[in-house]
Amino acid sequence: MEKLRVVHYINQFFAQIGGEEKADYPAELRKGEVVGPGMALMQKFGDEAEIVGTIVCGDSYFNENIDKATADILEMVKSLSPDVFVAGPAFNAGRYGVACGTIAAAVQEKLGIPAVTGMYVENPGADMFKNKVYIVSTKNSAAGMRDAVAKLAPLTLKLAKGERIGASVEEGYIPNGVRVNFFEKERGSARAVKMLIKKLAGKPFETEFPMPVFDRVAPNPAVKDMAHAKIALVTSGGIVPKGNPDHIESSSASHYGEYDIEGVMDLTAETYETAHGGYDPVYANADADRVLPVDVLRDMEKEGKIGSLHHLYYATVGNGTAVASAKKFAAEFAKKLKDDGVDAVILTST
């Protein structure tokens, strides 16, 4: 039987080129070579798979030339037409983790080749990419290589063969928000009793279903000089120009709208409406200022109460309670607002 083809990605450190001083090492394909951690992977693959090429890239190089590096590496991977792509493991190395996540996600998405990586749960790359590619949970340093490879190799083979991937606890990947069934060793009631005994004793226990968590961000300092401040409007009430030009969907908040209100003094029934499916739209459609108070802010701008109203506003649809999906693009437009010199934001929700 022909062996499954694996392409492996590692950084300059694991390729033994050098440490931080060599982090600007550009992406390089070593066809037919097995380098560094690849040896351990090969051992675990046995007769089933082989590494047909190793791509080496410096961490700084990758992160500073992310578009070019990604494009170059995708070409390299494509040229070897592998069955699966492995990046890392990156352990707790932040930039390496981000590189592994970025390239693994790109290979999977752009080339349609399954990809997997591994890193420590607190590596920033883990949070960024755990929902995009399987990330094997590793220890926080390369001392955990043996353990990492022991999980990474079998998962790699399963992905290459297109087999069903079990639950995170079975396969050893960082939970990715997808619930997968599996059989525990004990029945549920026995697990509940054990969990209760631990909880009563104040010992650590692991819930089988983590409740959605809400973290906090500390408040930013107040606006000192409102008369010269640039204020921006954001709404989760789905206010869009009449006709919904960006086709913002009424329920699932999969993207957001960015709209220019330069010269707009008042939102009217003829010009603006709501795309939100989460409330009775009659009132907002009649007068969108009821959700996005452009008229009042224009008055205040004229009166000098505020410096100016930012010429762009951002709109999403999102139920008050369903916030998770909004996180990603909110971060995106928040950065734009900051870059545009906005001083403060009024966010309205329905």
Place this chain on the structure above:
Amino acid sequence: MKLEIGNIFIKDIQFASEARIEDGVVYVDKAALEKIVLEDENIKSVTFDIAKPGESVRITPVKDVIEPRVKVEGRGGIFPGVIAKVDTVGSGKTHVLKGMAVVTAGRIVGFQEGVIDMTGPGAQYTPFSQTLNLVMVCEPVDGLKQHDYEKAVRLAGFRVAVALGELGRNVTPDETKVYETCGIKEGIEKYPDLPRVAYVQMLQSQGLLHDTYVYGVDAKQTLSTILCPTETMDGAIVSGNCVSACDKNPTYVHENNPVVEDLFAQHGKTLNFVCQIITNENVYLADKQRSSDWTAKMCRMLDLDGVIVSQEGFGNPDTDLIMNCKKIEAEGVKTVIITDEYAGRDGKSQSLADADAAADAVVTGGNANEVIILPKLDKVIGTLDYINKIAGASEETLQPDGSLKVELQVITGATNETGFLRLSAR
């Protein structure tokens, strides 16, 4: 209260002219059982069949599963207030026909669910692929209303189970287990250093096909109350619930409640199993409020340290579950909750219809939306007419090769929320 359970291990079921138990074989007199079933004039006819583990048999649509038991010493009889007269059960001695079950099947409403496969991939998801099943399919008299039909089948199942249990009255059990709880003061004195733990069981109680009965009382008309856990072993709680096959509790689960068993296993060792608290899952919101208030209040009054809360059913019981959990935790009593998930076919949706940070210790019975292929089996007991018309099934349910593509929710007991099975999810 102290109850001795004598298990008679059943190795086989056979039809015979004389009903008896011999060397672990139950000989069933079909004609005699038929007479018992037809005592109810609402039932026109009944057919009996036997399904054994490993056989290529599919039973559907399943209504209830019942374990035959008989009270040989002590007060009351099995299924008090339903079959036996009202009297407090849970003490003395009870014999159990271990390894067999009475399964009632038949169409009560057109969208009914419940599949038991005795072999194949489906078998591992239902506990009742492991029992020797006497299946009874009841036909109603013409024009019978669903209410009356449901009730007739429910009671017929209990009568048959009691008749079979009676065969074990004078059989020497193969195994005896003793379950004993103490009074409040006695327990504190006996186990001064052990945490005081109770089991909070939520009972489905919303209306037709969604009901549970406690000593014959419709649970939706009850306030949260206390049981001695051994009472359930004598059939104090019975099921009238035919919807949501995967996470409803058939009567068998009440008789063999795994939380009760596993808490008893730790009783006197790592914890003091004080009692069982039962509470309902009503449709009316003020009832939910009241029932959860009472449950939390009792947890406090009983000076409990911890409880396990189990749920039954889908959707609005999530609200009861979270209310119970929040309020009990607020009383300073630690909770572990057992639930199941509806995370969508792809596992990506929010699993529960309610959530709270207080629910930090959760055991899950798995994602009921997960899809499974059930291969064609040789024999069907009941009817497949409705199989592609039941929850979790869809138009493409019946595959060209005769197999069924369904969600786990159609399988009886698959994601049971008392923790009856090993299935879980992450």
Place this chain on the structure above:
Amino acid sequence: MKGWYVITNNPLVRDKLSGDVQVIYQAVSFEGLLREVRDRVHKGNTLLSHPLSGSVKPRETPYKSVIMMDRKGAVDEQSLALIENAMQACLKFEQKAGRFRPEVDKDFQLIDWTLLESAISSIDR
């Protein structure tokens, strides 16, 4: 208790209750009915019964009846959370309503009615 009403898309409920209690009947889908309930919650009405009553899954049964309290004023948080979660939960299920043969429809109507009846009996106590 005064001021409560039933909102339903179930003709059986309409027929059973007509004259006795206030019934708002709308010939809309299951989700359409939840949407109507939500809009009423937004106006300050409160829920007296759970919008996900019953174990028959959303999109399987086409019928839903909910008891509400006619009230104006601030939005009731609990009602809001319940209705929003219920609408979210619908999305998890496959659309099956309408695929059953006609006689099953009567069963769905009956189940919905009995669930509602159990809630009404709680009010009437």
Place this chain on the structure above:
Amino acid sequence: MVKEVERAGLPVVHMCTVTPISMTVGANRIVPTIAIPHPLGNPALDPAEEKALRRKLVEKALTALQTEVEDQTIFE
């Protein structure tokens, strides 16, 4: 969403009808509004009154933005 804006380093005021939700999603400066379908309006009023009402709410929002807070604060 409000949290991401705050995380980006911009003071943000959340104008929202159901303040407990606002608390849950982690807003630090919160101004309660009129009703879900019309947070900054009231169709029962005539247009001038309605705009005055909106003006008042927006002024409250600006006050919130000009107020130092340490924790989640509702500006009633």
